[in-house]
Amino acid sequence: MNIVLGVGGGIAAYKSAELVRLLIERGHGVQVVMTAGAQEFVRPLTFAALTGRKVVTSLFSTNSESTLSSAIEHIGVAQENDLLVVSPATADLLAKFANGLADDFLTTMYLAFTGPVVLAPAMNSNMWLHAATQSNLETLRRRGHRIVDPEEGQLACGMVGPGRLAAPEQIAMAVDAEIGRRRDLDGETVLITAGPTQEPLDPVRYISNRSSGKMGYALAEAAAARGAKVVLISGPVHLAPPRGCTFIAVHTAREMRDRVFENLQPASVIVKAAAVADFHLSKVPSQKMKKTAARLSLELDPTPDILAELGRKKGDRLLVGFAAETENLQQETRRKLEAKNCDMVVGNLVGGEGGAFESDQNEVLLALRSGEFIAVPRASKREVADRIFDEILKLRLHIYATNGR
Numbered sequence: 001m002n003i004v005l006g007v008g009g010g011i012a013a014y015k016s017a018e019l020v021r022l023l024i025e026r027g028h029g030v031q032v033v034m035t036a037g038a039q040e041f042v043r044p045l046t047f048a049a050l051t052g053r054k055v056v057t058s059l060f061s062t063n064s065e066s067t068l069s070s071a072i073e074h075i076g077v078a079q080e081n082d083l084l085v086v087s088p089a090t091a092d093l094l095a096k097f098a099n100g101l102a103d104d105f106l107t108t109m110y111l112a113f114t115g116p117v118v119l120a121p122a123m124n125s126n127m128w129l130h131a132a133t134q135s136n137l138e139t140l141r142r143r144g145h146r147i148v149d150p151e152e153g154q155l156a157c158g159m160v161g162p163g164r165l166a167a168p169e170q171i172a173m174a175v176d177a178e179i180g181r182r183r184d185l186d187g188e189t190v191l192i193t194a195g196p197t198q199e200p201l202d203p204v205r206y207i208s209n210r211s212s213g214k215m216g217y218a219l220a221e222a223a224a225a226r227g228a229k230v231v232l233i234s235g236p237v238h239l240a241p242p243r244g245c246t247f248i249a250v251h252t253a254r255e256m257r258d259r260v261f262e263n264l265q266p267a268s269v270i271v272k273a274a275a276v277a278d279f280h281l282s283k284v285p286s287q288k289m290k291k292t293a294a295r296l297s298l299e300l301d302p303t304p305d306i307l308a309e310l311g312r313k314k315g316d317r318l319l320v321g322f323a324a325e326t327e328n329l330q331q332e333t334r335r336k337l338e339a340k341n342c343d344m345v346v347g348n349l350v351g352g353e354g355g356a357f358e359s360d361q362n363e364v365l366l367a368l369r370s371g372e373f374i375a376v377p378r379a380s381k382r383e384v385a386d387r388i389f390d391e392i393l394k395l396r397l398h399i400y401a402t403n404g405r
């Protein structure tokens with residue numbers, strides 16, 4: 001695998017020499033890119049000697065005979081490499097990556113890079129704990145980057161606290177994990193539903209719910225990043241469809257059901273993250289309802305239960321449902337697993353403080369047919385999405401092993 005190692009300007013820059021050794025030991029080719037700050041701490045020659053390659057030190061190489069080739073070198077480096085690891089990632093680099101600033105080789109190359117990214121931050125504790133840094137980290141996590149959290153300890157500035165660069169061995173292990181996870185859904189089609197549905201009451205009103213679609217979109221992003229062909233069927237939300245997905249927009253439960261079954265055939269995994277309305281008005285008036293009486297009663301009919309129908313027709317496909325609960329999470333998650341013939345149900349608490357709807361974070365309880373429950377602790381929805389796919393793949397290996405399929 002070809003890896004770009006971005007070295008930022010911090011005292012911990014020297015530790016990246018050890019990281020280079022560990023990556024080369026694992027058989028990777030390593031291209032080092034140093035920021036101007038990094039070169040104040042370590043000389044490029046150290047990395048050139050370790051990697052046997054010229055170290056990239058600036059956006060425009062002054063001694064290049066061809067200005068054009070030096071001007072587009074960052075695109076070449078971005079295209080030729082499979083993974084980007086940045087160590088140490090300074091507060092400045094995190095801010096630039098989070099906001100898309102591109103004023104040197106590393107930050108410009110980052111924008112042109114489409115592969116997985118591992119960031120190992122290191123800085124003073126107050127800088128690490130600052131709201132600006134934490135919000136940049138949140139953005140980068142949501143983008144799917146793996147963050148190797150710094151350790152607590154004595155820092156170069158004399159303070160004791162979080163901010164010390166993780167050990168090179170730990171950063172190398174994060175790179176291993178990212179590579180291992182990378183293409184484990186290659187060649188598969190994953191069908192995902194997301195967001196709420198809207199059930200019209202008249203031409204201007206509808207019944208819906210607070211689902212933001214963020215969990216379903218994070219699942220779509222994660223599956224696509226792991227090599228799957230993703231079909232995302234989504235109710236109305238304020239999110240851009242993830243890159244590379246086949247995107248199908250729907251409004252009602254009925255439309256969602258029809259699109260799901262039209263796209264079922266090639267899918268090997270189905271994840272029903274959508275918060276489908278349970279009731280709708282069967283005969284929607286063609287004109288706006290008028291305020292005629294003090295009270296209004298509406299007679300609603302059940303919508304098709306898409307997950308239950310999938311449970312009957314799924315064949316060999318792995319079916320994952322969601323349970324949005326306000327109480328009795330474990331009990332309800334288990335009940336839905338049985339009732340809808342799912343292989344896994346992802347239970348989450350919704351409503352109230354810290355509820356899953358609208359939030360960028362989530363914590364979930366996975367119920368499996370073995371009777372086992374797996375608690376996934378609070379993390380960004382993108383990280384939770386990856387944990388869900390980790391468990392889906394484990395579960396499938398187990399099913400294959402026991403059924404001999």
Ligand code: CTP
Nearest residue numbers: 272273274276303304305306307321322323324
């Ligand atoms: N679901 C579905 N079709 C429906 C209702 C729900 O496919 N008409 C799916 C959701 O996408 C989710 C799962 O069923 O994966 C559970 O949704 P939830 O609203 O929690 O459960 P319900 O079955 O509606 O049960 P209840 O309202 O009793 O909690």
